[in-house]
Amino acid sequence: MSGLVVFSSVPVLAQSGKSSGSVIEEVVVTAQKRQQSISDVGMSITARSGEQLQELGIGDVAGLMKVEPSFMVSQASYGTPVYSIRGVGYNSESLAASPTVSVYVDEVAFAFPALTKGATLDLERVEILKGPQGTLYGQNATGGAINYIAAKPTSTFEAGIEGTYARFDAINVNGFVSGPLTDTLGARFAFDVSDGGAWQESFTHGGELGDTRQQKLRLLLSWAPTDRLDVAVNLNTWTDESDTPVTQLIDLNLQDPTQADQVPDLVNAPFAPNDARAANWFPGLPHENDQQFYQATVRADYEVSDGLTLTSLSSIQDYEQDDWINNDGVAVDGNSQRQRGTVESFSQEFRASGVAVQSRMAWLLGVTYAKDETEENSLGRLPYTTPAFAFTAFGLEPFAEINTYAQPTATTKAVFGNIEFDLLDNLNLQAGARYTKSEIDYEGCLSGDAEFTAGMNFIQGFVKGDDAEPVAPGECLTFDSTFTPGMVNSSLNEDNVSWRLGLNWHPLENTLLYTTVSKGFKAGSFPTLPGTGEVQFEPVKQEELLSYEVGVKSTVTPQFVVNGAVFKYDYKDKQLRGRILDPAQVFGVIDALVNIPDSSAQGAELEMIWMPVQGLRLNLAATYLDAEVDGDFFTIDIYETGSDATNYDGYSFPSTPEWTVVAGARYEWPLKDNLLAFVGADYRYQTEAPSLFQDRATIGEHPSLESDEYGLLDLRVGVATADGRWTVQLFSHNALDEYYATHENRIYDTSVRYAGKPVTYGIKVAYRFE
Secondary structure (H helix, E strand, O other): OOOOOOOOOOOOOOOOOOOEOOEOOOOEEOOOOOOEEHHHOOOOEEEEEHHHHHHOOOOOHHHHHHOOOOEEEEEOOOOOEEEEEOOEOOOOOOOOOOOOEEEEEOOEEOOOHHHHHHOOOOEEEEEEEEOOOHHHHOOOOOOEEEEEEEOOOOOOOEEEEEEEEEHHHEEEEEEEEEEEOOOOEEEEEEEEEEEEOOOEEEOOOOOEEOOEEEEEEEEEEEEOOOOOEEEEEEEEEEEEOOEOOOEEEEEEOOOOHHHHHHOHHHHOOOOOOOOOOEEEOOOOOOOEOOEEEEEEEEEEEEEEEOOEEEEEEEEEEEEEEEEEEOOOOOOOOOOEEEEEEEEEEEEEEEEEEEEEOOOOEEEEEEEEEEEEEEEEEEEEEOOOOHHHHOOHHHOOOOOOEEEEEEEEEEEEEEEEEEEEEEEEOOEEEEEEEEEEEEEEEEEEEEEEOHHHHHHHHHHHHHHHHHHOOOOOOOOOOOEOOOOOEOOEEEEEEEEEEEEEEEEEEEEEOOEEEEEEEEEEEEOOEOOOOOOOEHHHHOOEOOEEEEEEEEEEEEEEEOOEEEEEEEEEEEEEEEEEEEEEEOOOOOOOEEEEEEEEEEEEEEEEEEEEEEOOOOOEEEEEEEEEEEEEEOOOOEEOOOOOOOOOOEEOOOOEOOOOOOEEEEEEEEEEEEOOOOEEEEEEEEEEEEOOEEOOOEOHHHOOOOOOOEEOOEEEEEEEEEEEEOOOOEEEEEEEEOOOOOOOEEEEEEEOOEEEEEEOOOOEEEEEEEEEEO
């Protein structure tokens, strides 16, 4: 195994995780949907083996921040994960929000980020592809794509089991069994079970949260009835009943300061100390997930001839959730959210690929179809917040609950092609394009309890008089342009052409210079938000990103590798949840999705790997990033209590530190006979970063808008047999007990911080049967 491997075509150790003497070995990737040496692919790729991920304790998508500097993970207000690469991300709590960084297992996409929790089970490797990947991976990969490669059935019997026990009584057990069932059929079964780990503690009532209760299962079948036909079946499922994360109160920002006397316990709530474990929540409600996911995929590859292969890739996915989230950072019944939803997704890809022109050209043509049906019900409980008293001025009672309903159905069709042509022995041209047509049919509305419904009926009666049509509690309350309440029905039809053009030049045998120009798109979408008027349910149109990149990949010596890239992104119509004035001039400032006309990102990456002596591997990588809005764009800031719009010109993207550095070292040496020992250290550092759109010049002036700089050190030491039969490892994550925040946000009346985990430590034991 090795230390960190983190940039463009970074050669990593062989899949066994062991080095061949002191030589850095290459790895084969499928970034372009065919097997290639990573050093011959003209794009920025990070690749890590499954064993390397296990050694580093990376068990979820968020853990990839340890190995890729430009990859960032935050979360929306109510738990939905937000993935970004090189500053390209989309922060939305909607279950059906299309991502900018798509996640795949064996080239099959997960429809939405919430479905990705089982992606990391039993891996051969992971490939992180940076920059627009629309040509081969479709829209919603403007920032990049993460492709996990599952470990496949083996030709002989193999099995393995690994157990981990860590601080806060966190337990994980995972394992696999693999081997042939017949001469033509192989199987691999894998599982992963996690339990315990309650690391958050209320600093007022003493309760504890943070337990993980998660199970993952996968069955892979591999059938090769002839030399030319291969069929692979992937059946997998996961469940998650873990505690939902809670927050730290860092500031009070009452939405309606005139109602402060109505919520004295909220106004006097204590701020959290700078202690990672210290948090607060209302203990009278559940604080846990209830999520289930099922997936079945079938892949068939038929080799028609030596120069032609046909591939079919089919997938069905089913997801259900019923989550309770309390993230306002106070111990009163102020604000909580119950998020219920379902996703039913089907996708089908057919493609033909092959080689021609005396093997100087590799080509690929394909078509895809996908349909994603989603239903969401977001019940917002806010009985002890200032917005709950919005209608009391009319002599009505404060309300306690509102519910947002959304049901989008997205249908996507595409045709794509790609060629790689050797112009000269050392000069290669790459070109590809994809035409995509998408249709979204949508219905949604806002409803509420009896008190909220009474308030909305009062407003309708005030505006329409005798023509008012009062509704009952639980019925749709969203007003159209005539102030008639009801369900909002709408649709969004769009199409686009993603493309990529690149040149790869090998001026020397072990050096690649490449340049690429590519364009990608993120689909438009409808919001899930408490919309009092239909204007709030209007969709945002698709966003597009034009990328320019120049890079180098060089194996200076067999023991020393240098890789680097510079890039520039031109961003059109970036999607944002903003705030606008109600055009009906009734509800004042309201939430809505908006498009930012122009923005940009530019940056540079550099990475070095060095094996100076037998058994020692050193890694250092850094990313510089500057991503901001270009030109005038006005919207009302989340902290603005009035109606004054802010010009976002020059504001930095959320979760975009200017500098991020990852470094690693691993040293192993023989003990005696078949035993070896190893030690390792990995470090990640990032500069301060805004959690919301913000002018970098004002960072530090508003503590609830940004995350401070921080660095995290992981340590490990262990012994193993040279053949990998068994391993015992002691480890510590965040070994220096650094206090840091992963994200900040405003939740109605409070500003809160999501604190990162404190120091954890434990023991890991693994054994393989052969």
